[in-house]
Amino acid sequence: MTDQNLRDMLQTRGLKATFQRITILDYLMTHETHPTADMIHLDLKEISLATIYNTLEKLVDVGLVIVIDTQKDDKRHYDYYGEPHYHIINNNTNEIIDADNFDVAPLFEAARQASGLNITGFHIEIYGVDPDEAK
Amino acid sequence: MTDQNLRDMLQTRGLKATFQRITILDYLMTHETHPTADMIHLDLKEISLATIYNTLEKLVDVGLVIVIDTQKDDKRHYDYYGEPHYHIINNNTNEIIDADNFDVAPLFEAARQASGLNITGFHIEIYGVDPDEAK
DNA sequence: TAACTAAATTAGAATAATTCTAAAAGAGGA
């Protein structure tokens, strides 16, 4: 992903292409770690923590990023969401795994029928445990 | 739901049947509001806020209750989860609607295939907007 | 290219949801 690609992603969504936004978006696109604001700040020390938070809020607003609240800590985790997908959370390791091998269309249709709303998005977390853990 | 039913629900899950736990569990079972700890405390003033939090944590631990982190406020919402279901969130009103007209078995199977884990549960939130809102 | 301006960044202070502490009370079993 070139710098110009990142600028375009921001500008087509109405966001100014600042160094901080380009850097944070690139960070999220190239890390599978579902980091917290503080984890990003540790890696990108040249960007203030306030800007990390401000930028993440903007990226969430335009739909490029989502927030995942795991139950295991009380911090928000951020996730590049250019490709919608769901999450599998390993309750042994607290690892968050990305997956997209499921068609959400039937679920959207069920939700539309249940609520009458126009469905705009989803957050799905599936919890599991290692099959070989002693129970 | 009788007092004895509630006591049994707690005791079969290894929790002592205290007045506070019975009262809070009953509260969650009889309210559709997906309240925060503070909202519960406003209605149950005779129970300390610390106990509201302690009790909710226990009820979550044993699976009777889940936490829903909406993105709209930074408070945790609690939900009786004796009957697993999914949530539809109206982004116009921030209302949380319960629904269960969807079979999660195929999604569980997809998650098992993607991760190799034994799937133990799910949290699903579907977001939507009123169809008649001016866009 | 230079000037302009609304938007973005920043350090540090403030907020508030949640957790912690340690002393008192209670549940359930013996």
Added chain:
DNA sequence: TCCTCTTTTAGAATTATTCTAATTTAGTTA
């Protein structure tokens, strides 16, 4: 009834996140 571990509680502490207001900058215009 007694015992003991668990639970409850008020209030203090923590800390993730938000706010403030001064400075800088991106993108536009001339």
